[in-house]
Amino acid sequence: xxxxxxxxxxxxxxxxxxxxxxxxxxxxxxxxxxxxxxxxxxxxxxxxxxxxxxxxxxxxxxxxxxxxxxxxxxxxxxxxxxxxxxxxxxxxxxxxxxxxxxxxxxxxxxxxxxxxxxxxxxxxxxxxxxxxxxxxxxxxxxxxxxxxxxxxxxxxxxxxxxxxxxxxxxxxxxxxxxxxxxxxxxxxxxxxxxxxxxxxxxxxxxxxxxxxxxxxxxxxxxxxxxxxxxxxxxxxxxxxxxxxxxxxxxxxxxxxxxxxxxxxxxxxxxxxxxxxxxxxxxxxxxxxxxxxxxxxxxxxxxxxxxxxxxxxxxxxxxxxxxxxxxxxxxxxxxxxxxxxxxxxxxxxxxxxxxxxxxxxxxxxxxxxxxxxxxxxxxxxxxxxxxxxxxxxxxxx
Amino acid sequence: xxxxxxxxxxxxxxxxxxxxxxxxxxxxxxxxxxxxxxxxxxxxxxxxxxxxxxxxxxxxxxxxxxxxxxxxxxxxxxxxxxxxxxxxxxxxxxxxxxxxxxxxxxxxxxxxxxxxxxxxxxxxxxxxxxxxxxxxxxxxxxxxxxxxxxxxxxxxxxxxxxxxxxxxxxxxxxxxxxxxxxxxxxxxxxxxxxxxxxxxxxxxxxxxxxxxxxxxxxxxxxxxxxxxxxxxxxxxxxxxxxxxxxxxxxxxxxxxxxxxxxxxxxxxxxxxxxxxxxxxxxxxxxxxxxxxxxxxxxxxxxxxxxxxxxxxxxxxxxxxxxxxxxxxxxxxxxxxxxxxxxxxxxxxxxxxxxxxxxxxxxxxxxxxxxxxxxxxxxxxxxxxxxxxxxxxxxxx
Numbered sequence: 001x002x003x004x005x006x007x008x009x010x011x012x013x014x015x016x017x018x019x020x021x022x023x024x025x026x027x028x029x030x031x032x033x034x035x036x037x038x039x040x041x042x043x044x045x046x047x048x049x050x051x052x053x054x055x056x057x058x059x060x061x062x063x064x065x066x067x068x069x070x071x072x073x074x075x076x077x078x079x080x081x082x083x084x085x086x087x088x089x090x091x092x093x094x095x096x097x098x099x100x101x102x103x104x105x106x107x108x109x110x111x112x113x114x115x116x117x118x119x120x121x122x123x124x125x126x127x128x129x130x131x132x133x134x135x136x137x138x139x140x141x142x143x144x145x146x147x148x149x150x151x152x153x154x155x156x157x158x159x160x161x162x163x164x165x166x167x168x169x170x171x172x173x174x175x176x177x178x179x180x181x182x183x184x185x186x187x188x189x190x191x192x193x194x195x196x197x198x199x200x201x202x203x204x205x206x207x208x209x210x211x212x213x214x215x216x217x218x219x220x221x222x223x224x225x226x227x228x229x230x231x232x233x234x235x236x237x238x239x240x241x242x243x244x245x246x247x248x249x250x251x252x253x254x255x256x257x258x259x260x261x262x263x264x265x266x267x268x269x270x271x272x273x274x275x276x277x278x279x280x281x282x283x284x285x286x287x288x289x290x291x292x293x294x295x296x297x298x299x300x301x302x303x304x305x306x307x308x309x310x311x312x313x314x315x316x317x318x319x320x321x322x323x324x325x326x327x328x329x330x331x332x333x334x335x336x337x338x339x340x341x342x343x344x345x346x347x348x349x350x351x352x353x354x355x356x357x358x359x360x361x362x363x364x365x366x367x368x369x370x371x372x373x374x375x376x377x378x379x380x381x382x383x384x385x386x387x388x389x390x391x392x393x394x395x396x
Numbered sequence: 397x398x399x400x401x402x403x404x405x406x407x408x409x410x411x412x413x414x415x416x417x418x419x420x421x422x423x424x425x426x427x428x429x430x431x432x433x434x435x436x437x438x439x440x441x442x443x444x445x446x447x448x449x450x451x452x453x454x455x456x457x458x459x460x461x462x463x464x465x466x467x468x469x470x471x472x473x474x475x476x477x478x479x480x481x482x483x484x485x486x487x488x489x490x491x492x493x494x495x496x497x498x499x500x501x502x503x504x505x506x507x508x509x510x511x512x513x514x515x516x517x518x519x520x521x522x523x524x525x526x527x528x529x530x531x532x533x534x535x536x537x538x539x540x541x542x543x544x545x546x547x548x549x550x551x552x553x554x555x556x557x558x559x560x561x562x563x564x565x566x567x568x569x570x571x572x573x574x575x576x577x578x579x580x581x582x583x584x585x586x587x588x589x590x591x592x593x594x595x596x597x598x599x600x601x602x603x604x605x606x607x608x609x610x611x612x613x614x615x616x617x618x619x620x621x622x623x624x625x626x627x628x629x630x631x632x633x634x635x636x637x638x639x640x641x642x643x644x645x646x647x648x649x650x651x652x653x654x655x656x657x658x659x660x661x662x663x664x665x666x667x668x669x670x671x672x673x674x675x676x677x678x679x680x681x682x683x684x685x686x687x688x689x690x691x692x693x694x695x696x697x698x699x700x701x702x703x704x705x706x707x708x709x710x711x712x713x714x715x716x717x718x719x720x721x722x723x724x725x726x727x728x729x730x731x732x733x734x735x736x737x738x739x740x741x742x743x744x745x746x747x748x749x750x751x752x753x754x755x756x757x758x759x760x761x762x763x764x765x766x767x768x769x770x771x772x773x774x775x776x777x778x779x780x781x782x783x784x785x786x787x788x789x790x791x792x
Contacts, residue, residue, distance in 0.1 A: 197647060198647050198649075201668050202674055209634060213606075232609065234605070242602065247730075247733075250595050268695065278601055279601075305652060
């Protein structure tokens with residue numbers, strides 16, 4: 001996911017917002033006994049890389065867990081250590097922002113299987129002393145959330161005021177609500193779904209095949225060979241990136257405009273701005289992301305099916321829920337269309353949960369949750385303020 | 397494009413329909429003087445591979461040119477010489493079918509740049525005596541149509557009764573109407589557009605990058621090296637294939653059903669049927685298609701912009717048109733959505749052309765034009781029968 005539509009985007013040129021932040025930290029969890037994964041395999045100890053902003057209040061009631069999407073990480077605010085660019089949710093998080101760092105204690109950790117410090121396929125396998133590669137066990141959204149729960153426990157937080165995330169972050173929020181109903185006061189899944197559709201799986205499979213087709217992937221052992229399957233990973237990113245934008249957004253931003261030329265080249269150059277933009281997305285991605293993490297995390301998303309875990313009945317996932325839910329979808333999101341959110345809302349209603357749902361009118365596509373969407377900010381602010389009053393969290 | 401949604405599709409198992417057909421033939425055009433391409437480059441002589449069905453009547457008024465789509469070819473009816481499967485439009489063409497071979501003389505030629513016998517990047521460059529590869533000049537939809545016009549001329553046909561095609565075939569039909577208004581009595585563009593959108597270009601660019609990222613592409617000189625960039629071409633096909641189907645079609649056909657297993661593998665196998673299906677689409681495609689042709693033809697489609705050729709005014713393209721038009725779009729086609737057809741209809745209306753337009757309610761996506769869509773057959777039958785009466789073509 002990106003924050004902007006242009007290679008010369010403002011998340012590159014703008015000054016990073018300075019917020020008092022703890023530096024990137026790590027905690028080791030599943031150290032005394034390993035985590036039993038959904039696959040049945042054991043994994044541990046697990047290093048979790050995370051960052052926090054703001055202060056935990058005295059009764060530890062103001063913690064918000066931000067869950068990142070497929071290619072996101074714990075760097076909600078920047079500068080990002082690899083790209084030096086600002087964080088992926090600067091518009092949402094900060095002093096006076098919707099996730100107000102003067103009021104809340106914000107936590108974001110790199111997911112299990114990730115490549116920004118949390119244990120993943122690029123980590124050293126303690127048995128072989130080499131990077132795991134495809135020896136790393138398959139993980140699920142449930143496993144990611146279990147790992148986060150261990151982190152939260154180590155941080156001494158019994159109940160999160162809120163779990164919030166967009167896309168795969170929204171899936172994690174839903175999984176939190178299902179698996180730890182007593183630990184989440186409120187839940188905000190944005191542009192999410194309770195299961196991956198055939199089309200979602202299909203696009204991910206294209207990306208995985210592109211990576212595995214690259215000879216530099218070396219059956220997953222590329223780190224050992226000191227290479228990266230850069231071309232395959234770039235193609236995977238390009239294909240996925242199209243799905244994050246609406247046709248309207250692509251049309252408005254690029255149309256058929258040419259890139260640095262007055263006429264067609266009649267060659268295979270990037271004649272069109274949209275080609276140049278996509279190539280840039282692919283090329284810049286490989287500098288900050290691990291190809292195996294991409295395989296594992298897309299697989300976790302494809303496996304996600306919250307109803308299946310509950311006998312095929314989605315409402316059963318929320319039977320014990322006492323959380324307040326706020327769901328948001330976007331009209332032009334064709335990757336996780338509104339119908340997916342409605343299905344979750346129906347299940348929550350059937351479980352007599354406290355739920356509000358808004359479909360935001362936006363032409364920005366799936367990535368709208370990362371972009372400047374005043375309606376989104378207003379909806380979330382209203383919801384969070386109400387929830388904070390009920391939870392007795394002091395206004396800043 | 398495929399005819400069916402399943403690997404074990406009926407176009408594999410069904411008996412090919414036997415229609416009296418001339419075998420695959422070739423004609424050499426642009427032999428006395430080369431064709432001046434849109435790029436300004438010259439190309440010639442050009443071999444055109446084509447097939448015909450039915451009989452040309454005595455006043456040569458019953459010829460229908462069928463234009464194929466990106467990955468189609470002249471084998472409208474099968475068996476296909478490489479795949480041994482039935483042709484791509486057996487549902488539409490044959491005795492008593494919409495394109496009735498007892499009434500009409502059906503012609504279909506492999507497009508310029510193709511790989512089924514017509515001159516393309518896999519042909520021998522007369523200068524170097526080696527395959528052209530990327531030395532082949534960039535071609536456009538206009539160039540394809542010019543080549544077809546030379547073929548039609550050599551066949552002694554002054555006016556086509558109809559030019560019909562879906563997707564890229566529809567683009568060719570539109571180009572015929574614009575460039576040879578006096579040579580086409582009727583025009584049927586199905587699921588087409590007057591220009592490629594940013595999203596269309598983006599998907600094609602992903603495919604091209606996948607091919608060019610494959611080391612076996614060898615800068616386009618793979619034929620010389622006796623290899624094919626199979627992995628890259630397969631990924632390109634997989635990505636494109638998703639765009640040919642609607643989300644509903646994918647959901648209905650596959651959903652989250654597992655392939656030959658009762659539970660998830662927790663590995664990178666093709667757990668889901670949709671994955672297995674896509675892999676099959678990719679793998680089977682490379683046996684019948686040339687990677688460079690894929691590059692050249694997608695580029696031709698991306699360059700297509702009929703308004704641009706006419707001062708940015710689409711209606712100007714049809715100013716001299718006396719043809720009867722019938723446009724068809726499909727509700728679930730998100731690759732060339734109905735809005736694209738409407739834009740063409742508006743331009744035709746502005747040019748006071750004779751036009752009918754129907755949006756067919758279908759959940760099959762873009763590929764609906766290749767599938768069993770009774771509404772489509774009925775609309776085209778009605779239109780063609782009316783046109784045939786006006787043109788004095790005898791009923792069979």
